[in-house]
């Protein structure tokens with residue numbers, strides 16, 4: 001048969017693709033089941049013994065896995081076990097929706113090993129990018145192994161190329177954040193909106209649910225939703241799932257956007273708590289939390305009513321409330337009451353248990369799955 005030179009590169013690409021996907025399969029197997037023998041890995045992944053051995057040798061050389069003692073003998077010599085090396089790589093994750101901004105250094109198991117707190121970024125701050133560099137550089141410097149990548153959760157709309165299309169909270173439009181960070185640190189950067197990152201973290205925490213349909217609602221100064229079906233995040237690269245300026249019939253409140261009656265006027269946590277909230281001590285915040293409980297409760301009912309059509313349209317089987325609002329008691333109950341005003345059924349509503357770390361956990365998870373193909377949970 002004559003050789004077709006044009007097809008050769010494609011054959012090579014296919015070979016590389018297979019190798020990459022086998023490597024991901026094996027790493028996930030070690031991640032989920034390690035310490036595990038190579039023979040058991042071959043059985044659980046369906047890969048050949050020689051393939052498993054080859055890839056394991058590479059992963060050991062790269063420091064991503066380590067040998068960890070011997071397993072049970074099945075007649076012959078007891079097999080050597082391998083497991084993930086949690087300190088083999090680190091991930092830097094940044095939450096730009098927090099006031100002040102927060103970043104964390106995480107190991108490969110998703111444990112936070114260091115944190116860095118920056119300053120509050122507002123639309124007026126001209127040195128916002130410098131501030132991000134300060135926290136990222138501090139954590140990259142703390143890492144005892146190479147950083148796998150940087151994950152960032154942005155309050156706003158992020159497109160697939162890593163461009164921050166718009167962020168009212170940061171005062172940015174068309175900001176090439178991914179490009180700027182990759183240029184400085186020379187490692188991959190994964191960007192998503194804060195609500196997308198938080199939703200990814202929630203899936204990692206609750207474990208895999210192939211039939212799950214989760215609507216994640218994050219309420220801070222902005223209100224945004226993300227939708228996860230069968231463990232897959234449905235990205236919203238054009239409008240970011242933002243409901244802050246959804247107009248509510250009958251409301252006349254003046255909104256900062258220049259219009260009247262936006263959902264954010266009564267549901268945004270900054271509108272409820274006041275702008276001084278950002279600068280308050282923890283004690284003052286806790287005092288204010290008690291005083292504002294009835295207002296947050298009413299806001300949660302409004303929120304439930306506003307998301308009821310979305311809940312119905314996506315046929316959600318669970319609604320998770322995240323962001324600042326998740327810290328107030330009885331919020332899930334009140335969101336359910338709001339949904340039930342418009343629907344005859346109501347999915348399970350809960351508040352995230354990940355607290356203030358949700359966005360950094362999700363941003364780190366995106367780096368891990370993007371770079372190593374490994375998924376937590």
Ligand SMILES: [Zn+2]
Nearest residue numbers: 245255257262
């Ligand atoms: Zn508005």
